[in-house]
Structures are given as C-alpha cells and as structure tokens.
Amino acid sequence: RVDGKRLWDALMALAQIGATEKGGVKRLALTDLDRQGRDLVVGWGKAAGMTVTIDQIGNVFMRRAGTNDALPPVMTGSHIDTQPTGGKFDGNYGVLAGLEVVRTLNDHGIRTEAPIEVAFWTNEEGSRFVPVMMGSGVFCGAFSLETAYAAKDVDGKTVGEELERIGYKGTQVPGDHPIGAYFETHIEQGPVLEDADKVIGVVPAVMGLSWYDCTVTGMEAHAGPTPMGLRRDAMQVAAQIIPEVVAIANRYPPYGRGTVGMMQVFPNSRNVIPGEVKFSIDLRNVNDELLNKMHEEISAFVENTAAASGLSIKLERVSYYPPCPFHPDVVGAVRSATAKLGYSAMDVVSGAGHDAIYAARLAPSGMIFVPCKDGISHNEIEDAQPGHLEAGCNVLLHAMLERAKV
Amino acid sequence: RVDGKRLWDALMALAQIGATEKGGVKRLALTDLDRQGRDLVVGWGKAAGMTVTIDQIGNVFMRRAGTNDALPPVMTGSHIDTQPTGGKFDGNYGVLAGLEVVRTLNDHGIRTEAPIEVAFWTNEEGSRFVPVMMGSGVFCGAFSLETAYAAKDVDGKTVGEELERIGYKGTQVPGDHPIGAYFETHIEQGPVLEDADKVIGVVPAVMGLSWYDCTVTGMEAHAGPTPMGLRRDAMQVAAQIIPEVVAIANRYPPYGRGTVGMMQVFPNSRNVIPGEVKFSIDLRNVNDELLNKMHEEISAFVENTAAASGLSIKLERVSYYPPCPFHPDVVGAVRSATAKLGYSAMDVVSGAGHDAIYAARLAPSGMIFVPCKDGISHNEIEDAQPGHLEAGCNVLLHAMLERAKV
Ligand SMILES: NC(=O)NCCC(=O)O
Ligand SMILES: NC(=O)NCCC(=O)O
Numbered sequence: 001r002v003d004g005k006r007l008w009d010a011l012m013a014l015a016q017i018g019a020t021e022k023g024g025v026k027r028l029a030l031t032d033l034d035r036q037g038r039d040l041v042v043g044w045g046k047a048a049g050m051t052v053t054i055d056q057i058g059n060v061f062m063r064r065a066g067t068n069d070a071l072p073p074v075m076t077g078s079h080i081d082t083q084p085t086g087g088k089f090d091g092n093y094g095v096l097a098g099l100e101v102v103r104t105l106n107d108h109g110i111r112t113e114a115p116i117e118v119a120f121w122t123n124e125e126g127s128r129f130v131p132v133m134m135g136s137g138v139f140c141g142a143f144s145l146e147t148a149y150a151a152k153d154v155d156g157k158t159v160g161e162e163l164e165r166i167g168y169k170g171t172q173v174p175g176d177h178p179i180g181a182y183f184e185t186h187i188e189q190g191p192v193l194e195d196a197d198k199v200i201g202v203v204p205a206v207m208g209l210s211w212y213d214c215t216v217t218g219m220e221a222h223a224g225p226t227p228m229g230l231r232r233d234a235m236q237v238a239a240q241i242i243p244e245v246v247a248i249a250n251r252y253p254p255y256g257r258g259t260v261g262m263m264q265v266f267p268n269s270r271n272v273i274p275g276e277v278k279f280s281i282d283l284r285n286v287n288d289e290l291l292n293k294m295h296e297e298i299s300a301f302v303e304n305t306a307a308a309s310g311l312s313i314k315l316e317r318v319s320y321y322p323p324c325p326f327h328p329d330v331v332g333a334v335r336s337a338t339a340k341l342g343y344s345a346m347d348v349v350s351g352a353g354h355d356a357i358y359a360a361r362l363a364p365s366g367m368i369f370v371p372c373k374d375g376i377s378h379n380e381i382e383d384a385q386p387g388h389l390e391a392g393c394n395v396l397l398h399a400m401l402e403r404a405k406v
Numbered sequence: 407r408v409d410g411k412r413l414w415d416a417l418m419a420l421a422q423i424g425a426t427e428k429g430g431v432k433r434l435a436l437t438d439l440d441r442q443g444r445d446l447v448v449g450w451g452k453a454a455g456m457t458v459t460i461d462q463i464g465n466v467f468m469r470r471a472g473t474n475d476a477l478p479p480v481m482t483g484s485h486i487d488t489q490p491t492g493g494k495f496d497g498n499y500g501v502l503a504g505l506e507v508v509r510t511l512n513d514h515g516i517r518t519e520a521p522i523e524v525a526f527w528t529n530e531e532g533s534r535f536v537p538v539m540m541g542s543g544v545f546c547g548a549f550s551l552e553t554a555y556a557a558k559d560v561d562g563k564t565v566g567e568e569l570e571r572i573g574y575k576g577t578q579v580p581g582d583h584p585i586g587a588y589f590e591t592h593i594e595q596g597p598v599l600e601d602a603d604k605v606i607g608v609v610p611a612v613m614g615l616s617w618y619d620c621t622v623t624g625m626e627a628h629a630g631p632t633p634m635g636l637r638r639d640a641m642q643v644a645a646q647i648i649p650e651v652v653a654i655a656n657r658y659p660p661y662g663r664g665t666v667g668m669m670q671v672f673p674n675s676r677n678v679i680p681g682e683v684k685f686s687i688d689l690r691n692v693n694d695e696l697l698n699k700m701h702e703e704i705s706a707f708v709e710n711t712a713a714a715s716g717l718s719i720k721l722e723r724v725s726y727y728p729p730c731p732f733h734p735d736v737v738g739a740v741r742s743a744t745a746k747l748g749y750s751a752m753d754v755v756s757g758a759g760h761d762a763i764y765a766a767r768l769a770p771s772g773m774i775f776v777p778c779k780d781g782i783s784h785n786e787i788e789d790a791q792p793g794h795l796e797a798g799c800n801v802l803l804h805a806m807l808e809r810a811k812v
Contacts (some may be wrong), residue, residue, distance in 0.1 A: 190631025207630060211676060222783060223688045224613060224757030225596025225666035228655055230781070235666050236652055242645035249634055259629035260641050261676045263669055270617060270667045270686035271758075272784065278675035282629045351630030352677075375636070377628055378678065 002397055003107075004390030007100040011389070014080065014330060020128060025088055029123035029134075030058070030162035037080045038120070038168060041095060045118065048102050053177070054170025057148055058122040058163045059135040064102050066115035066404065072180035072363075074112070074404040076101065076396060077119030079135070083127050087382025089187045089372065089389075095120045097185045104397060112404035114180055116290065121355045122163075123317035128153045134301060136358035139174045148313025168266045179363035181330055181403045184356040185392045186367060187384050191375030192348050199391045200338045201348030201369030204331055206357050207255060208291045208323035212281040214265065215303065215314045215333035220267060220275030226345030231273055235265065236307045240276040241302060245281050248297045255282035255349055256294065260304040281315075286323050324357040330403070334366050337398035345393050368392050368399070408803055409513075410796030413506040420446060420486065420502065421494035427700040430786025431494055435487035435529035435540075436464070436568035443486045444526070444574060447501060451524065454508050458718070460576025461585070463554055463571045464528040465541040467583060470508050472521035472810065478586035478769075480518070482507065482524030482606035482802060484761060485541075489533050493779065493788025495593045495795075501526045503799040510803060518810035519584055527761045528569075532747070534559045542764035545580045587736055587809045590762040591798045592773060593790050597781030598754050605797045606744045606775045607754030607775030610737055612763050613661060614697045614729035618687040620647060620708065621720045624675060626681030637679055641671065643715045644683040648709060651687050654703045662700065662753055663690035687721075692729050692755045729761040733770030736809070740774050743804035749797050774798050 017026030017037045027033040039061065042052055045062035053061045063073060078094025098118035105116070121139070126132025129151040131143065138148050163169040190196075193201050209289035218234035240262050249258030262280040281298060285291040299315060306313040338345045348369050359365045370392040373383035425442045433439040437527045444466065448458055451468035458469045469479060484500025504524035511522070527545070532538025537549065537559040543556050555566035569575040594600075599607050602793030624640035655664030668686040687704060691697040706723060712719040754775050759785050765771045776798040779789035 006598070044620045062500070105618065127672055149703070188631060189628045190633070191627075191636050192631070192633065195636065212779070220785070221781060222758055223599075224615065224690055224759070225594060226663075226757065226781060227596070227598065227650065227660070228663065229598050230601065235669070236649060238667075239648035243642060246634065246639070246642055254633070257630060257632075257634065257676070259679055260645075261629055261671070261678050263641070263671050263673050265669050267665070268668050270666070271688055272665060272667050273665055282677055284630055309582060342458050351632065352628055353630070355620060375627060375632060379626070 002100045002104045002390060002393045004386055006103065007096060007389060007393055008386045010096045010099065011088055011092060014092055015100040018082065020380055024086055024382065025086050028084065029125065029130065030159065030166055032166065034081055035166035037312060041120065042306040044099055048099065048106060050102060053172055054168060054176065055174045055177065056145055056170055057135050057138040057174050058168040058170065059139055059174065060120050062118045064116040066112050068113050069115055071114040072178035073115040073117040074181050074400050075117040075119055075179050076183040076400060077121065078184050078186060079097045079121050079124030081123055081125050082344040083125050083378045085380050087377060087379060089378050089382055089384045091124055093187060093389060094185045097396050100273060100393050101397045110406060112401065112406060114404040116400060116404055124355055129159050133353060133358055134244060136355035140358040140361040141175060141360060145174060145351045179359065182356060182359035182363050182365040183330065183396055184354055184367045185196060185396050186369060187353060187372035187377060188348060188369040188375065189352050189372065189377040193369060194375060196346055198346045199370065199388055200341045200345040200395055202331060202335050202338060202345055203350050203367035203369055204347050205286050205323060205325040206350040208284045208288055209282065209284045209321050209353065210291060210295055210317060211319035213278060213316045213318050214281055215276065215278045217276050217312045217317060218274065221273045223273055226273060232309065232311055233273045234277040235274040237305060237311050238279060240305055244301050245298065249283065251292055252285055252290045255286040256290065257351060282294055282353060286337030288323050291323065295338050301357035321353055321357065324360050326360060326366040330364045333399040333402045334368050334395060337395045337402065340398060341381040341394055343395065368395050385405040408506045408510045408799045410792055412509065413502060413795060413799055414792045416450065416502045416505065417494055417498060420498055424488065426786055428786040430788065431488045431491055431492050433488045434490065434534040435531065435535065436565065436572055438572065440487055441572035441574065447486060449525065450505055454505065454512060456508065459578055460574060461578040461580045461583065462551055462576055463541050463544040464574040464576065465545055465580065466526050468524045468617045470522040472518050474516050475521055477520040478584035479523040480526055480587050480588040480806050481522040481523040481585050482806060483527065483759060484590050484592060485527050485530030487529055487531050489531050489784045491786050493783060493786060495788055495790045496783050497530055498553040499593060499795060500591045503802050506799050507803045508808060516812060518807065518812060522806065522810055530761055535565050539759060539761055539764055541763035546764040546767040547581060548764060551580060555796040586766065588762060588769050588771040589736065589802055589806055590760060590773045591802050592760060592775060593778035594754060594775040594781065595758050599775060600781060602752055604750040604752045605749045605776065605794055606801055608737060608741050608744060608751055609732060609756050609773035609775055610753050610757040610778060611692050611731040612760060613663065613690040613692045614694055615688065615690045615727050615759065616697060616701055616723060617725035619722045619724050620687055621682065621684045623682050623718045624680065627679045629677040629679055632679060638717055639679050640683040640717065641680040643711060643717050644685060646711055651704065654700050655689065658691055658696045658700055661692040661739050662696065663757060684772060689752040690757060694729050697729065704775050705735060727759055727763065730766050732766060732772040736772030737776040739805040739808045740772050740801060743801045744807065746804060747800055749801065774801050790804065
C-alpha cells in the first residue's frame with residue numbers, strides 16, 4: 001500500500017509553485033514556474049533512485065531499473081503544466097502518483113522484472129501553446145516536432161525557444177523510447193463518480209470529439225428603424241442552431257455530448273442588429289459511428305437553417321479526435337487491482353482528452369479516475385479528497401505490478 | 407428653393423474633418439476634430455450673418471435675426487459628432503440643411519418675422535461619453551449639467567475638462583433659451599423610404615425604447631465529462647430567451663422591435679459549459695401601452711424560463727425612453743411643405759432616438775427624413791443621394807417659413 005500522506009504532501013509542495021490567491025495553481029507550460037515544477041519533480045525522482053531522460057519536445061522520463069532491462073518499461077504519467085486558472089490535481093496527480101508508486105516499491109525493496117517509468121508530458125493543457133497534448137502528440141507522431149517548435153504564445157515566443165530557455169530541450173528523438181504499457185491516473189473532471197458515490201473509475205475508453213466554428217453572416221443594421229420583416233439578424237439564426245447542439249447530443253445517449261461554449265458577436269452593440277455571430281460547437285461520443293452521425297446531423301441542420309433563413313452560415317470542423325478505446329489487458333489490470341483492494345468502483349468513460357489517448361497509439365494503455373469535488377476542474381477551486389487520491393494510487397501500484405511482474 | 411450643390415459641398419467639406427480611409431467620418435464628441443468641425447460650422451454661420459451663443463454644455467445656437475426679435479426663434483439643428491465608424495450624413499445633414507436654409511433666405515433677401523436659429527447639440531452619439539443625446543438632454547432638464555460634466559471617456563477624461571480644453575464651454579445656462587418650434591432633418595437610418603421608393607419621410611413620432619441587461623447564471627463545467635443531464639448550461643437557457651425577444655416584437659406590429667445585439671459569455675472557452683451568459687435586449691414601440699405590454703411579456707417569459715430551467719436569471723432595465731409623439735402643428739407644417747413641393751412622401755415613425763425628442767419636451771417639434779442607402783447608418787459606408795438631401799432641405803425651408811412667417 002502507498003503512503004497517502006506522502007502523496008498528499010508532494011501534491012501540496014508542487015502546488016506551491018505558481019500558487020494563486022484563490023487556492024489554485026497557474027503554472028503555464030514552459031514558463032519559469034514550469035521549470036521550477038519540473039526541477040522539483042526531477043529532484044524527487046533522482047532522490048528515489050531514478051535515471052532521467054528528456055526528449056526533444058521536453059517530455060521527461062524517470063526510470064526505475066527492472067531485473068530485466070531489455071523489457072520495455074511499464075510507464076505511468078501525466079502532465080504538470082496547468083490552466084491559467086488551474087487546480088492542484090489535474091495532471092499533477094498522475095505524475096506524483098507514479099512517484100509515490102516508486103517510493104513505495106523502494107520502501108519495501110521490491111524489484112520488478114520490467115523497468116518502471118514515470119513520465120511527464122510537455123504542454124498537455126494547450127493554454128499557452130496549441131495544439132493541446134503537445135508532448136505526447138509529438139511522441140506518437142500525431143504531428144511533427146517542427147510544428148510543435150513553431151507554436152507561438154500571445155507574446156510571439158515559440159515552444160522551441162522556451163524549451164531551450166528553461167533547459168528542457170532534451171536530445172532523445174521523440175517516440176524513440178519503447179513502452180510496454182501505459183497507465184494514467186487522473187481526477188475525473190466530471191461529476192459521475194461523486195454522483196454515484198464511487199471511489200475508483202475504471203476507464204474503458206475516451207470519447208472522440210469534433211470541434212467546429214460556426215459563423216452566421218447577416219446584415220448589421222440599426223435596432224430601431226429596421227422593421228422586423230427587413231432584418232437579417234445573425235443572432236436570431238444562431239439562436240436556432242444552439243439548442244440543436246444539445247438536441248443532437250441527447251439523441252445519442254448515454255455518451256453524446258453537445259456544447260456551445262464560446263461566442264463572438266459583431267459589432268456587439270445593444271442597438272445594432274448583429275451582422276455576424278461566430279460560435280463554437282463541441283460534439284463528443286464514445287462510438288465513432290455515433291459521433292459521425294452527430295456530425296452529419298449538425299451539418300444538415302446548419303444547411304437547412306441557412307436555406308430557411310436566407311443567411312449564409314459556415315460550419316467549419318477545426319479539430320477531430322476519434323474515440324479511443326483502451327486496451328483490454330490494461331483496463332483488466334485496473335479492474336482486478338480495484339477488486340483486489342476492495343474499492344467501490346464503476347466504469348467511467350473519459351469525456352476529456354488526455355495524454356493517454358496518444359500513448360494508446362503506441363502501447364496498451366488505460367486510465368484510473370478518482371472523484372473530484374462537484375466534478376469541477378480547470379478552476380482554482382478544483383478539489384479532491386486525500387483518501388480518494390490514495391486509493392487511486394494504490395490501484396495504480398497493483399495494476400503496474402501485475403504488468404511489470406515482481 | 408435651396409441650392410443643392412452648395413449643401414452637398416458643405417457636407418463634403420465637413421466630412422473632410424475626421425475622414426476615414428473607407429469614406430466615413432470619425433469625429434468623436436469633444437475631440438480636437440470635433441473642435442475643428444465646430445469651428446468650421448461656426449465660421450460658416452458667422453459668414454452667413456448669424457450671431458452665435460454657446461451654452462454651458464457646449465450646445466451652439468446660430469441666430470438669424472427676425473423682424474420681431476421678441477418672438478421665440480424657429481429652430482432647426484442636429485449634431486456634428488459621429489460614431490467611431492460613422493458616416494458623412496448622420497447629424498451633419500441636419501445642421502448643414504439649417505445653414506443652407508439661412509443661406510437661401512440671404513440669397514433672396516427674405517426676412518422672417520420670428521428669428522431663425524440653427525443649433526448643434528453636444529455629444530448626440532454617446533459613443534465617447536454616456537448618456538447619449540447629452541447636450542439636448544441637459545438643455546431640456548432630463549439630467550443635470552453636473553452629471554454630464556462628470557461623464558468620463560475610456561481614458562478618464564471628463565466632459566467638463568474636454569469642453570474647456572476645446573473652447574466650447576459657454577456661459578449660457580442650458581435651457582435658458584426660448585424655442586418657438588424645432589425642426590430636425592435627418593437620414594432615416596432605416597430602409598423604409600428606400601423600400602417604398604419615397605423621397606420624404608414625415609415623422610409623426612419617435613418610438614419609445616426599453617433597454618435591458620439579461621444575465622443567466624449556470625455552472626461552468628468541462629464540456630466532455632459532464633453528462634447532459636447534470637448540466638446547468640447558461641448558453642442553452644439564453645438561447646431560449648433570444649427568439650422570444652423577436653416573437654414579442656412580432657406580436658405588437660407594425661412598430662414592435664426586438665433585438666439582442668450584445669452578448670458576453672463566461673468563461674468563453676470552447677470546451678467549457680458556459681457558467682454565465684449576459685446579453686442585451688432592446689425593445690421598442692411607438693405606443694407606450696404596447697411597449698409596456700412588451701415589457702411585461704419579456705419579464706414574465708424570463709421568470710418562467712428561470713423557474714423551468716432552475717437557473718438564476720436577472721433581467722435589469724438599464725434605459726427607458728417613452729415614445730415621443732411630435733406636435734401636430736410642426737408635423738402638419740412638414741406635411742404641407744412636402745405637398746406644396748410635390749415630393750413623394752410617406753409617414754415614417756422614427757425607430758431611433760434623436761435630439762428632437764428632448765427638444766419636444768420644451769417646444770412643438772418635428773422631423774423630416776430622407777432615404778439613406780440600404781438603410782445603413784453608424785457605418786462608414788453610410789450614403790445618401792444629393793437629390794434627396796436637397797429635397798429634405800427644401801421641405802425644411804418651407805416648413806420653417808410657415809412657422810416663422812415672412
Ligand atoms: N483533459 C482535458 O481537459 N483535455 C482538453 C481537451 C478536451 O476538451 O477534452
Ligand atoms: N439616432 C440614434 O442612433 N440614436 C441612438 C439611440 C437609439 O438607439 O435609438
């Protein structure tokens with residue numbers, strides 16, 4: 001069993017770096033604070049006897065040798081960068097749970113056959129630099145190192161420069177690093193476990209997502225002198241599409257999701273009929289066939305709305321991640337470790353993307369969720385219970401031991 | 407008959423001051439450009455033999471003596487400040503049409519019994535300083551000089567300071583200036599005249615307006631992991647209210663107007679369910695009883711939507727101008743001048759507020775509309791035909807002569 005207090009103390013110590021007044025953490029990728037966080041975790045890893053490798057995109061791998069170092073490592077990890085208004089647990093928990101596993105193995109003098117590795121991936125959040133899940137994305141070949149290096153923050157600083165500056169541009173070629181199996185522990189970022197009063201979420205899959213920008217173009221005109229019948233009101237047409245996003249999600253239960261999270265109105269003046277309204281659409285489902293049907297339905301609805309209203313509407317897909325089913329062996333290892341330890345558990349499909357979906361392209365992978373308060377994340381008030389974090393870490397320990405063999 | 411070319415040349419000369427690349431004008435109230443514009447118009451007024459009075463809020467009155475100066479003047483006017491993306495005609499036309507009337511009277515050596523005055527009111531647009539229609543509002547006692555002086559622009563500069571700086575803080579007490587009748591010529595700012603192919607709009611009234619801020623408060627949460635049934639999505643609830651704004655307007659034809667022109671979404675991120683959506687509602691009608699019914703309907707609808715959705719919704723009225731019927735004598739003078747001159751004409755209720763609604767609180771008032779291209783104003787592409795501007799000015803001349811007596 002892991003030491004829950006030691007895990008909690010490590011989380012709280014790392015949360016000091018970039019701590020915000022409201023109790024959250026702001027430690028954006030590749031800033032000085034990210035360097036301080038990385039240095040602290042790397043120091044802990046070395047103190048626990050691990051050797052450290054850094055690749056060219058700044059992914060860090062901390063390795064505890066196995067009795068048979070020819071075997072590919074059993075890896076766990078996550079990320080330590082945060083959202084601008086981030087919390088103490090998102091990502092950090094997955095990394096420090098891995099460290100706690102190694103510390104526990106050290107305490108008990110347990111040797112594993114396969115090596116154990118604890119990784120943290122660069123810029124998972126995508127807040128400072130897009131695309132999101134950058135380090136794991138380059139690692140698995142989803143996009144190139146050059147693309148990642150060229151990404152700029154709002155001040156025009158690039159990932160390449162910033163990696164160099166903080167001293168985390170390593171030499172290993174990304175992906176040139178075998179993985180035997182990959183586990184990631186994470187707070188759920190949703191309300192399902194809390195709602196069902198369960199401690200462990202076994203994650204069979206991650207939902208696929210389709211992101212769109214929808215732009216309705218009408219004609220801006222004065223709100224007073226323009227009769228209702230002569231208007232081309234982009235806001236009113238947008239308001240016809242917005243409820244349909246939810247209706248489509250509800251037609252594909254239980255994993256259909258539909259969200260309009262972002263909107264910009266032009267000229268955004270109270271006495272001007274909007275000439276242009278641009279908004280985002282986020283559709284998700286765990287089954288690609290269903291996600292595809294959702295895509296077809298929103299496309300058809302937008303087309304019909306354009307024809308009926310006479311306004312021009314552009315629907316542009318800006319991102320697409322297919323659903324990612326995890327490997328039955330890894331999911332099975334999580335399930336049996338949970339059962340062995342006697343924790344209450346349920347399957348929870350991840351609604352959010354994680355580094356594990358990229359790791360899954362290279363190795364059998366899976367995830368372990370623990371509840372977070374009110375399902376809230378990406379928020380300074382993000383919170384989780386020490387007992388739940390400890391439980392998730394115990395499951396990780398036993399699942400990794402099953403794969404790495406004692 | 408007025409000199410249409412001279413009127414057009416004056417409009418084009420004034421439009422040079424603050425001219426924009428796209429052919430519009432940016433001459434915000436109380437800027438150096440406003441001073442240049444004021445100086446130009448005042449210079450023209452003096453050259454036409456008028457005496458100039460400036461009041462404490464910077465309203466400028468240019469007076470052509472009558473044969474009986476004890477009579478209150480027959481006044482016309484408008485404003486010469488513009489929107490940030492303003493055009494050449496909005497406001498400027500009303501002032502320069504007045505100047506052209508005086509020039510025409512001078513050309514023909516016509517003396518009127520009552521004096522004739524051409525006024526321009528400070529800060530009608532309200533773009534740099536709120537409230538809108540500031541000069542005429544202070545003049546008629548709608549709000550105090552102190553309130554107006556204290557109004558600040560985004561840089562913290564006050565109306566009082568800026569009036570002083572540009573040399574247009576006069577000494578006359580606002581309102582201490584009798585008016586016999588008030589006429590205002592203006593581009594329609596709507597598509598009705600153009601649509602009906604008429605040259606002159608006789609304006610019987612200005613619509614009243616109710617402005618609201620509506621704030622829907624839900625709970626922000628991650629768009630992926632949060633099941634549809636556990637959401638408190640502020641955007642979806644806002645989208646229920648937006649179409650009702652139009653439905654209400656359509657239930658009170660022909661002058662009901664309903665517009666949602668402005669929206670802010672928090673946190674406005676594509677993968678976060680909106681926790682708060684704030685939007686504006688603009689309701690108008692020409693009849694106060696109907697406007698009041700519209701107010702009651704939106705209030706009830708918002709209340710019902712809050713109850714049905716379980717989200718909190720705040721509806722706050724932020725502005726209210728009652729409908730303003732113009733004086734039958736002044737409207738009649740416009741109507742008979744139009745008939746005498748043989749222009750095609752129709753009644754057009756003004757959907758937009760104008761300085762004339764404040765003048766109407768003190769004296770019999772009315773307005774004359776001319777078409778503007780595609781009904782567009784508050785836009786650099788605002789346009790109007792020289793022949794229409796000339797026609798409106800001829801109507802102004804004859805209507806004023808009827809009131810001022812030759
Ligand atoms: N974990 C997480 O927030 N990923 C960002 C991409 C997504 O919205 O799923
Ligand atoms: N003329 C004009 O645009 N007035 C502003 C107030 C309104 O929206 O009616």
